[in-house]
Amino acid sequence: MPGTGFAAVGDNCIDRFLPPVDDCLVGGNAVNVAVQLALLGRTVDYFGAVGADAAGQAVIRSLTERSVGVSHAGIIAGQRTAYTDIEMSEDGERTFVFEDFGACAVYRPMPEDIRALRGMRHVHIGWLNDGGALKAGLAGCGAIISQDLTVNNTPENLSPHWLDIGFRSAAPGEAAAETQRLLSDGARIAVITMGAAGSLASDGCTTVAASAPLITPEDTTGAGDAFIAGFIDAFAEGAGLGECLARGTERAGLACLHRGGFRQAPLKGILEPWSGLNPG
Numbered sequence: 001m002p003g004t005g006f007a008a009v010g011d012n013c014i015d016r017f018l019p020p021v022d023d024c025l026v027g028g029n030a031v032n033v034a035v036q037l038a039l040l041g042r043t044v045d046y047f048g049a050v051g052a053d054a055a056g057q058a059v060i061r062s063l064t065e066r067s068v069g070v071s072h073a074g075i076i077a078g079q080r081t082a083y084t085d086i087e088m089s090e091d092g093e094r095t096f097v098f099e100d101f102g103a104c105a106v107y108r109p110m111p112e113d114i115r116a117l118r119g120m121r122h123v124h125i126g127w128l129n130d131g132g133a134l135k136a137g138l139a140g141c142g143a144i145i146s147q148d149l150t151v152n153n154t155p156e157n158l159s160p161h162w163l164d165i166g167f168r169s170a171a172p173g174e175a176a177a178e179t180q181r182l183l184s185d186g187a188r189i190a191v192i193t194m195g196a197a198g199s200l201a202s203d204g205c206t207t208v209a210a211s212a213p214l215i216t217p218e219d220t221t222g223a224g225d226a227f228i229a230g231f232i233d234a235f236a237e238g239a240g241l242g243e244c245l246a247r248g249t250e251r252a253g254l255a256c257l258h259r260g261g262f263r264q265a266p267l268k269g270i271l272e273p274w275s276g277l278n279p280g
Contacts, residue, residue, distance in 0.1 A: 030126030036229030213253030222261020
């Protein structure tokens, strides 16, 4: 019998926006999805790890302030909290200059975490360097399992096998092939986001598409994560693929109206000097 709770597993980070923006915010796929689900009224827990530093404290505080459970969030001594350096061009385009996965790189769910996850209604996996072990460990538990395969960048973590929903970004000309690949390799549902070209979803029998929101974005950081949360929320209600895409698109559009994956106070004044937040 599946549970009622939602979980997001994997990455967290501090998004460091380089000058001239010159600020930092809490982010990461799993954290952003967890927060967005909580904002939609879902009971959600975050499973992951931060470093024993001020940045880690900021991540945990940001989650608890938004009613995300953190009893399965660990602090790893001797590790720094992950961070991503982001450059913003004058036209609003982002470039990810550098990523240090810090504590996230060594995080693996413990047996007690897996037991808790097996009792969830939906488990979403972000960036997780475990060679697919968690997906295999959750197979057959009754929970819906999804993963953002775009944020994972090593072959052993990219398999959609065991996934109920595989999320992936692709260029419009590659979307059809990527959809077929995800379905052929084991995903029950493939969801492809294409930026300004919109999104599509397929279960192998039915394929639906949605247009991107007509907005002028302030920042697209975390918009894909918000899309995932909106899609998951609708899917949990039993909505069809078209409605799931529409709800995901709506959340993504809202996320584009502010900097970062969710509305939050900038951390620069708290984590000073921000440029030395996690010394390299």
